[in-house]
Amino acid sequence: xxxxxxxxxxxxxxxxxxxxxxxIIGFIMFAAxxxxxxxxxxxxxxxxxxxxxxxxxxxxxxxxxxxxxYFYKSLKVxxxxxxxxxxxxxxxxxxxxxxxxxDIKGKGIFRTLFYLPSIVPTVAISAIWLxxxxxxxxxxxxxxxxxxxxxxxxxxxxxxxxxxxxxxxLWTTGSTMVIFLAGxxxxxxxxxxxxxxxxxxxxxxxxxxxxxxxxxxxxxxxxMGFISGFQVFAQSYIMTSGGPNNSSLFYVFYLYREAFxxxxxxSACSIAWVLFIIIMIFTAILFKLQNKWVxxxxx
Amino acid sequence: xxxxxxxxxxxxxYILVIFGGIACLIPLLWMFRSSxxxxxxIFMTPPKVFPSKVLWSNFTEVFELYPFLTYYKNSIILVxxxxxxxxxxxxxCAYGLARIKWVGRNIVFACxxxxxMLPFAVTLIPTFIMFRKxxxxxxxxxxxxxxxxxxxxxxxxxxxxxxxxxxxxYDEAAYIDGxxxxxxxxxxxxxxxxxxxxxxxxxxxLNTWNDFLGPLVYLNSESKYTVALGLQxxxxxxxxxxxxxxxxxxxxxxxxxxVFIIGQRYFLEGLTMSGVKG
Numbered sequence: 110x111x112x113x114x115x116x117x118x119x120x121x122x123x124x125x126x127x128x129x130x131x132x133i134i135g136f137i138m139f140a141a142x143x144x145x146x147x148x149x150x151x152x153x154x155x156x157x158x159x160x161x162x163x164x165x166x167x168x169x170x171x172x173x174x175x176x177x178x179y180f181y182k183s184l185k186v187x188x189x190x191x192x193x194x195x196x197x198x199x200x201x202x203x204x205x206x207x208x209x210x211x212d213i214k215g216k217g218i219f220r221t222l223f224y225l226p227s228i229v230p231t232v233a234i235s236a237i238w239l240x241x242x243x244x245x246x247x248x249x250x251x252x253x254x255x256x257x258x259x260x261x262x263x264x265x266x267x268x269x270x271x272x273x274x275x276x277x278x279l280w281t282t283g284s285t286m287v288i289f290l291a292g293x294x295x296x297x298x299x300x301x302x303x304x305x306x307x308x309x310x311x312x313x314x315x316x317x318x319x320x321x322x323x324x325x326x327x328x329x330x331x332x333m334g335f336i337s338g339f340q341v342f343a344q345s346y347i348m349t350s351g352g353p354n355n356s357s358l359f360y361v362f363y364l365y366r367e368a369f370x371x372x373x374x375x376s377a378c379s380i381a382w383v384l385f386i387i388i389m390i391f392t393a394i395l396f397k398l399q400n401k402w403v404x405x406x407x408x
Numbered sequence: 409x410x411x412x413x414x415x416x417x418x419x420x421x422y423i424l425v426i427f428g429g430i431a432c433l434i435p436l437l438w439m440f441r442s443s444x445x446x447x448x449x450i451f452m453t454p455p456k457v458f459p460s461k462v463l464w465s466n467f468t469e470v471f472e473l474y475p476f477l478t479y480y481k482n483s484i485i486l487v488x489x490x491x492x493x494x495x496x497x498x499x500x501c502a503y504g505l506a507r508i509k510w511v512g513r514n515i516v517f518a519c520x521x522x523x524x525m526l527p528f529a530v531t532l533i534p535t536f537i538m539f540r541k542x543x544x545x546x547x548x549x550x551x552x553x554x555x556x557x558x559x560x561x562x563x564x565x566x567x568x569x570x571x572x573x574x575x576x577x578y579d580e581a582a583y584i585d586g587x588x589x590x591x592x593x594x595x596x597x598x599x600x601x602x603x604x605x606x607x608x609x610x611x612x613x614l615n616t617w618n619d620f621l622g623p624l625v626y627l628n629s630e631s632k633y634t635v636a637l638g639l640q641x642x643x644x645x646x647x648x649x650x651x652x653x654x655x656x657x658x659x660x661x662x663x664x665x666x667v668f669i670i671g672q673r674y675f676l677e678g679l680t681m682s683g684v685k686g
Contacts, residue, residue: 121508121509121510122510122511124504124508124510124588124589125504125508125509125510125511125512125513126504126510126512127504128500128501128503128504128508128589128593129500129501129504129505129512129513129516131497131500131501131556131557131558132497132498132501132516132520132557132558132564133516134557135497135554135557135558135559136516136519136520136523136558138553138557139531139535139554139557140519140523140526140531141519142534143530143531143533143534143535143538144526144530144531144534146534146537146538147530147531147533147534150533150534150537155537157537157540205428208421208424208425208428209425211421213418213421213422213425218429219425219426219428219429220676221672222429222430222432222433223428223429223432224675224676225432225433225436225665225668226432226435226436228614228618228664228665228668228675229436229618229661229664230617230618230620230635230636230639230660230661230664231618231620231636232618232620232636232637232639232640232643232660233439233636233639233657233660233661235643236439236639236643236653236654236656236657237435237436237438237439237654237657238435239643240438240439240442240650240653240654241435241438243650246450246451246453246455246650248434248438248455251453251454251455254454255454280432280435283432284679287676287679287680288679288680291679291680336525336527339527340527340528340529342621343620343621346620347620347640347643361529364529365621368532368533368536369625374533374537377533378530378533378534380529381527381529381530381532381533382530384527384529384530385526385527385529385530388525388527389525392525
């Protein structure tokens with residue numbers, strides 16, 4: 110009997126290993142090794158063609174002492190974008206989810222309508238908004254003019270390019286809205302009813318029941334928003350090429366340019382690692398702060 | 409609260425929802441409307457809402473100017489290879505991590521979860537250099553290989569969570585009947601988790617069809633371009649011919665919308681699973 114058990118255990122070990130083998134190889138090939146290689150390359154001047162030489166911390170010091178003005182510029186642009194896009198998209202999609210969470214007819218259709226833009230390919234999103242926001246012939250400025258407002262330069266002026274990209278991002282937050290809506294189904298009915306019996310209004314219901322109960326979902330969306338916001342790339346690559354005057358030079362765009370246009374792979378790896386560390390610090394702070402405001406029911 | 413106020417509230421909610429829903433749709437409708445206009449009408453101010461004559465020839469012109477048929481073919485090949493790879497290997501791994509008790513299970517799972525936090529920017533360059541060294545750049549191989557090796561931490565996690573909810577007694581009963589793990593996986597787990605597989609399938613379709621950075625980095629020859637890259641190329645050249653550009657955009661968007669309409673349920677289910685349980 111005992112022998113049989115150990116035999117089964119052995120077979121389980123072998124089976125488990127072989128079932129998981131694809132992802133083990135995948136992890137080693139596409140996460141573990143590249144991560145180490147990237148760290149190693151960040152201390153070299155590798156440029157694909159020549160042999161690389163070890164340059165110590167040169168790549169990093171070049172970034173931080175301002176030799177490359179684009180580093181701080183792209184960092185500023187990206188932080189500005191994240192600071193605007195995370196709160197706006199959370200509040201916007203939460204509000205829509207609140208609206209759709211009511212007892213309304215055609216809920217499914219509206220949910221589909223709000224979700225639809227988020228599946229559109231970024232390249233197409235970019236083309237559509239380039240046209241809608243065209244300063245001379247675009248729909249947006251025609252609407253502004255027809256209601257008596259002055260037209261905007263949208264993506265073509267330094268001052269408005271980031272707010273415009275934040276606005277376009279709002280259009281694609283349908284998936285966040287769906288996640289909120291799903292979370293709202295788990296808010297206990299009796300808590301809301303209790304507030305109603307006590308004569309509490311909408312505000313009490315929202316800020317004392319729904320928002321507190323939803324904090325885990327809000328937290329999840331904030332973390333995801335931060336991580337993806339820091340890695341925005343395609344929008345600015347296609348719509349603005351980082352311009353005007355580098356005012357939409359996002360961090361990953363800057364990295365892409367270093368790596369694939371200038372072929373400075375060593376330097377690009379150091380840029381990637383700085384990003385990695387920034388994201389880690391931000392997520393660590395978010396996780397640290399979470400016990401101040403995130404409520405996990407029953408724990 | 410008075411009854412009148414309740415009704416008023418309801419009306420306000422409906423107005424907001426209807427207005428918002430239409431606002432979400434307008435850019436897409438505007439794209440479609442512009443794709444059917446001639447190059448004079450499209451620049452009129454104030455803009456005309458409907459084209460005076462529907463011009464389907466914009467679409468044929470796009471096909472004549474750029475080989476969008478080739479781009480379609482390339483994208484479809486890529487999607488098929490990636491979706492199959494992802495569904496097969498991520499479910500195998502998820503089975504190994506959810507249904508088999510083995511020594512390295514927890515470590516492997518922790519590593520895979522950890523890799524979700526790794527920004528793609530960090531791994532992109534070494535992976536590119538590796539594929540370049542073995543001579544696979546300007547081919548779809550670098551885009552496909554990862555799909556056949558687990559397909560991404562997110563999918564493995566999603567399926568593992570799903571597999572965990574199936575009662576263990578099923579496996580035990582099958583085991584006593586002499587079934588091995590491969591048989592249990594094929595005959596018990598897969599039939600029970602078809603919806604979860606569909607979720608992985610539709611999301612991996614969407615991510616492949618929409619992917620921009622991957623093809624941009626790995627594909628150089630225009631004959632190998634995907635639809636998304638083709639549109640980007642087109643946008644760069646025909647920046648002032650908005651009717652053609654919008655027709656090209658329609659070509660990229662329409663397949664996604666069709667798949668979305670067919671598999672809508674799975675899109676919404678997948679998001680719900682990731683957000684609420686994750």
